[in-house]
Amino acid sequence: MRTTLLSLALLLLIADLPAWAQTTRPAVEDFKPSSLNQGGKQYPQINSEGRARFRIMAPQAQSVKSSFSGPTQITKGDDGAWIITTRPLDEGFHYYTLNIDGADVPDPGTLFFYGAGRWGSAIEVPAKDQDFYQLKDVPHGQLRQDLYFSKSTNAVRRCFVYTPPDYEKDPSKRYPVLYLQHGAGEDETGWGNQGHAGLIIDNLLAEGKCKPFIIVMDNGGGIGGGARRGGPGRGAANRGTGQPGGAAGPGAGGPPRRGAAGRGGFAFNFNAFEHILIDELIPHIDSTYRTIADQPHRAMAGLSMGGMQTRTISLAHLDTFSQIGIFSGGSIAPSDVSDMTAYRQKVKLVFVSYGSREVDPANRRRGGPFGADPKANTDALKEAGINTHYYISPQTAHEWQSWRRSLHEFAPLLFQE
Amino acid sequence: MRTTLLSLALLLLIADLPAWAQTTRPAVEDFKPSSLNQGGKQYPQINSEGRARFRIMAPQAQSVKSSFSGPTQITKGDDGAWIITTRPLDEGFHYYTLNIDGADVPDPGTLFFYGAGRWGSAIEVPAKDQDFYQLKDVPHGQLRQDLYFSKSTNAVRRCFVYTPPDYEKDPSKRYPVLYLQHGAGEDETGWGNQGHAGLIIDNLLAEGKCKPFIIVMDNGGGIGGGARRGGPGRGAANRGTGQPGGAAGPGAGGPPRRGAAGRGGFAFNFNAFEHILIDELIPHIDSTYRTIADQPHRAMAGLSMGGMQTRTISLAHLDTFSQIGIFSGGSIAPSDVSDMTAYRQKVKLVFVSYGSREVDPANRRRGGPFGADPKANTDALKEAGINTHYYISPQTAHEWQSWRRSLHEFAPLLFQE
Numbered sequence: 001m002r003t004t005l006l007s008l009a010l011l012l013l014i015a016d017l018p019a020w021a022q023t024t025r026p027a028v029e030d031f032k033p034s035s036l037n038q039g040g041k042q043y044p045q046i047n048s049e050g051r052a053r054f055r056i057m058a059p060q061a062q063s064v065k066s067s068f069s070g071p072t073q074i075t076k077g078d079d080g081a082w083i084i085t086t087r088p089l090d091e092g093f094h095y096y097t098l099n100i101d102g103a104d105v106p107d108p109g110t111l112f113f114y115g116a117g118r119w120g121s122a123i124e125v126p127a128k129d130q131d132f133y134q135l136k137d138v139p140h141g142q143l144r145q146d147l148y149f150s151k152s153t154n155a156v157r158r159c160f161v162y163t164p165p166d167y168e169k170d171p172s173k174r175y176p177v178l179y180l181q182h183g184a185g186e187d188e189t190g191w192g193n194q195g196h197a198g199l200i201i202d203n204l205l206a207e208g209k210c211k212p213f214i215i216v217m218d219n220g221g222g223i224g225g226g227a228r229r230g231g232p233g234r235g236a237a238n239r240g241t242g243q244p245g246g247a248a249g250p251g252a253g254g255p256p257r258r259g260a261a262g263r264g265g266f267a268f269n270f271n272a273f274e275h276i277l278i279d280e281l282i283p284h285i286d287s288t289y290r291t292i293a294d295q296p297h298r299a300m301a302g303l304s305m306g307g308m309q310t311r312t313i314s315l316a317h318l319d320t321f322s323q324i325g326i327f328s329g330g331s332i333a334p335s336d337v338s339d340m341t342a343y344r345q346k347v348k349l350v351f352v353s354y355g356s357r358e359v360d361p362a363n364r365r366r367g368g369p370f371g372a373d374p375k376a377n378t379d380a381l382k383e384a385g386i387n388t389h390y391y392i393s394p395q396t397a398h399e400w401q402s403w404r405r406s407l408h409e410f411a412p413l414l415f416q417e
Numbered sequence: 418m419r420t421t422l423l424s425l426a427l428l429l430l431i432a433d434l435p436a437w438a439q440t441t442r443p444a445v446e447d448f449k450p451s452s453l454n455q456g457g458k459q460y461p462q463i464n465s466e467g468r469a470r471f472r473i474m475a476p477q478a479q480s481v482k483s484s485f486s487g488p489t490q491i492t493k494g495d496d497g498a499w500i501i502t503t504r505p506l507d508e509g510f511h512y513y514t515l516n517i518d519g520a521d522v523p524d525p526g527t528l529f530f531y532g533a534g535r536w537g538s539a540i541e542v543p544a545k546d547q548d549f550y551q552l553k554d555v556p557h558g559q560l561r562q563d564l565y566f567s568k569s570t571n572a573v574r575r576c577f578v579y580t581p582p583d584y585e586k587d588p589s590k591r592y593p594v595l596y597l598q599h600g601a602g603e604d605e606t607g608w609g610n611q612g613h614a615g616l617i618i619d620n621l622l623a624e625g626k627c628k629p630f631i632i633v634m635d636n637g638g639g640i641g642g643g644a645r646r647g648g649p650g651r652g653a654a655n656r657g658t659g660q661p662g663g664a665a666g667p668g669a670g671g672p673p674r675r676g677a678a679g680r681g682g683f684a685f686n687f688n689a690f691e692h693i694l695i696d697e698l699i700p701h702i703d704s705t706y707r708t709i710a711d712q713p714h715r716a717m718a719g720l721s722m723g724g725m726q727t728r729t730i731s732l733a734h735l736d737t738f739s740q741i742g743i744f745s746g747g748s749i750a751p752s753d754v755s756d757m758t759a760y761r762q763k764v765k766l767v768f769v770s771y772g773s774r775e776v777d778p779a780n781r782r783r784g785g786p787f788g789a790d791p792k793a794n795t796d797a798l799k800e801a802g803i804n805t806h807y808y809i810s811p812q813t814a815h816e817w818q819s820w821r822r823s824l825h826e827f828a829p830l831l832f833q834e
Contacts, residue, residue, distance in 0.1 A: 038536055058520035060479055080519060098522075102497060103475035105515075105522040112529045112536060119455055119529060135573055140564040142578075147557040156552055161559075168705055171588035288585055 027051050027073070027085050034110065034123045036093075041109040050088040050125045054107060057081050058100055065099040090357075091127035092401025093194050095120060113194050116185040122194065127401060132408050133196035138206035139165030143192050148284045152275055157219065159281065160192045161289065164205060164212035174290045176213045176297035176415040179277065179321075180407075181220045181306025183329075188219040191407075194400050200408050210412045213299075216285055220273045220302070220309055274313050278320060295346065299414055301325025303403040311336075318342060323349040323414055327406040328358060328398050331374035334384045344385045348417060351410045352378045353391040355402035389413060444468050444490070444502050451527065451540045453510075458526040467505040467542045471524060474498050475517055482516040507774075508544035509818025510611050512537060530611050533602040539611065544818060548620075549825050550613035555623035556582030560609050565701045569692055574636065576698065577609045578706065581622060581629035591707045593630045593714035593832040596694065596738075597824075598637045598723025600746075605636045608824075611817050617825050627828045630716075633702055637690045637719070637726055691730050695737060712763065716831055718742025720820040728753075735759060740766040740831055744823040745775060745815050748791035751801045761802045765834060768827045769795045770808040772819035806830060 031045035059080030307329015448462035476497030724746015
């Protein structure tokens with residue numbers, strides 16, 4: 001099961017080929033090093049068109065490729081350096097691998113991120129709106145690696161906890177909590193690392209645009225996710241990434257695919273994670289941090305598979321979560337709610353978002369909204385009297401730039417009462 | 418300068434070839450996956466002799482090598498999989514790269530660590546004494562990424578802070594602080610990641626063998642070190658490693674090489690870091706955490722270049738640090754102390770350690786104690802009335818297993834008054 005899903009994930013990753021990018025015109029020669037490069041590394045680079053350029057010394061190699069599809073220029077210099085230039089890419093974060101004579105390997109020029117069930121390279125295309133997740137001289141929260149024992153799995157698990165900048169200032173102040181989940185093939189490191197969750201909230205708080213709250217990021221399972229439980233055993237706190245391929249699992253689906261999820265390997269992960277979250281993680285967090293430990297001050301959100309988990313778990317635990325965010329992971333229709341009166345009384349916010357390329361039929365790419373129209377569902381839920389919000393990330397697909405923007409739109413709506 | 422040091426570091430890394438390991442007998446076929454592998458990855462593996470075995474699919478490759486020197490067996494299977502088996506390695510942590518047709522790349526099977534100024538692969542040889550840094554079901558401290566603004570560098574810097582398990586329990590309790598430094602070519606991620614600093618202290622505390630204290634790990638500069646300052650800008654919290662090659666810089670040297678350090682690129686790093694530590698980092702830590710902010714409750718230690726920095730900075734700031742640990746980074750002789758009366762009065766502990774292969778002339782490997790005999794220096798300092806300790810890590814060289822053991826020996830001696 002896991003291998004199949006992983007293959008599917010990788011397949012969709014390399015299958016990512018938008019028609020609009022079918023260009024063969026020469027690249028604009030204004031390439032600059034990617035912001036995700038290792039210190040001092042000049043490659044990979046990105047130009048003003050969003051094209052990526054890779055360079056690697058491989059004198060004896062017969063073939064060097066990247067996992068990016070579409071029109072690509074590949075040259076080998078007399079010095080043995082291979083230069084690969086891709087088509088224009090979407091703004092934001094993209095995961096990739098190099099292939100040298102048949103060997104899939106990370107690009108030694110980049111930092112490494114976790115996604116598609118593996119650690120690997122990534123490149124960042126500067127976005128017009130990147131200011132909201134930049135590191136600035138503002139008060140910063142802390143990102144904490146928290147190890148706790150889980151009875152149900154008889155293992156020490158790792159979660160990451162963001163505490164807001166003023167958390168250490170007043171030892172009597174208590175905070176609401178957002179439980180924020182990654183997608184399939186990703187893990188508890190994704191949101192804090194390439195998701196820039198901490199920087200996004202630091203910047204919003206500095207502008208007075210959101211309330212201070214704690215964010216808890218645990219491992220929701222899925223492709224390769226379970227394996228991360230071994231992480232702490234190595235004392236490692238490597239931080240990883242998700243990437244579009246990671247969303248290929250049934251977990252990414254909305255209503256029509258829930259059956260598949262229910263039958264597949266994700267069923268175990270879903271049930272196991274629901275139990276861990278409700279019966280182990282939340283009690284651990286409420287007993288360790290200065291939380292406001294009640295339903296009105298507890299939110300859950302997630303991307304792709306994590307959105308699907310948020311959807312399922314929040315519908316089943318009305319007394320646990322009052323505010324819900326589903327990013328590229330389906331939506332909630334009135335027909336999904338068993339008791340609308342209770343739902344109206346207990347659920348204070350339902351936020352649904354997608355990348356524009358997921359929902360625009362004229363410009364559809366990998367993924368899509370998965371079944372019922374999320375906009376129609378969200379409108380219907382609003383008509384039923386629920387405080388709903390619907391957001392579309394412009395010109396992005398099932399990828400991190402959509403999810404960074406979703407968190408940026410979602411956070412200011414949280415804990416307003 | 419930096420490039421030269423980096424080359425030297427890499428040179429010494431691959432030059433690591435002990436005579437005792439010149440064995441050509443066939444490997445014992447009891448290989449198991451390394452504990453540092455990515456989730457679910459079967460390779461690299463280690464056998465009971467400490468031999469590493471790598472496997473990578475590279476059907477079209479003409480040549481695949483690893484950076485480990487010495488007798489190595491390399492075969493290519495009909496399936497296109499290359500299998501590389503090395504000589505026996507020391508117990509503990511080893512950094513390496515694969516080379517595919519001339520391209521130096523990380524092994525996609527492992528987690529990635531920071532050392533020799535780059536992120537790359539590593540393998541762990543199970544040690545007889547590994548229990549002291551294993552993840553156990555004991556109370557765990559938190560490892561926090563802390564971002565703070567540094568005036569002298571006009572940049573947001575990142576440090577990692579370990580808070581002991583009971584830190585969140587009693588908001589009125591205050592703690593002593595250990596400032597713990599990495600080596601050249603490493604960064605602020607090394608001690609928390611492959612150094613297992615948190616797990617070592619968690620386990621000692623669970624056995625009642627040391628006092629609870631805060632550990633602060635910042636970037637001391639050196640090879641590639643400065644570049645890490647860009648890290649937070651990417652919101653990244655990748656955790657990395659040092660490895661033996663990282664110690665090749667002048668910073669690793671004792672007295673005889675301080676001149677070189679003083680003239681080289683390290684001079685800037687040393688002076689810059691001394692200023693950051695004393696005037697920016699310590700005030701930030703004392704204003705953010707519940708520390709006991711005085712000299713009797715402040716210690717500094719470091720490995721290799723970090724030991725050299727500890728030596729220099731602690732000798733110059735008697736009123737700041739009372740307890741000192743130098744791991745594979747030189748030693749302190751009475752002649753290094755300008756005012757022995759003041760030193761006797763203010764310095765409560767001087768701990769010096771090395772890997773046995775660094776100091777045993779009959780079994781010397783890369784590095785060595787650098788100049789004056791550290792044992793003789795330490796004995797002389799003891800005779801001068803200073804509380805000194807000297808520790809030799811058995812059968813290890815200038816590598817992380819020596820430094821994990823050094824912290825394990827050093828921690829119980831800290832903050833006893």
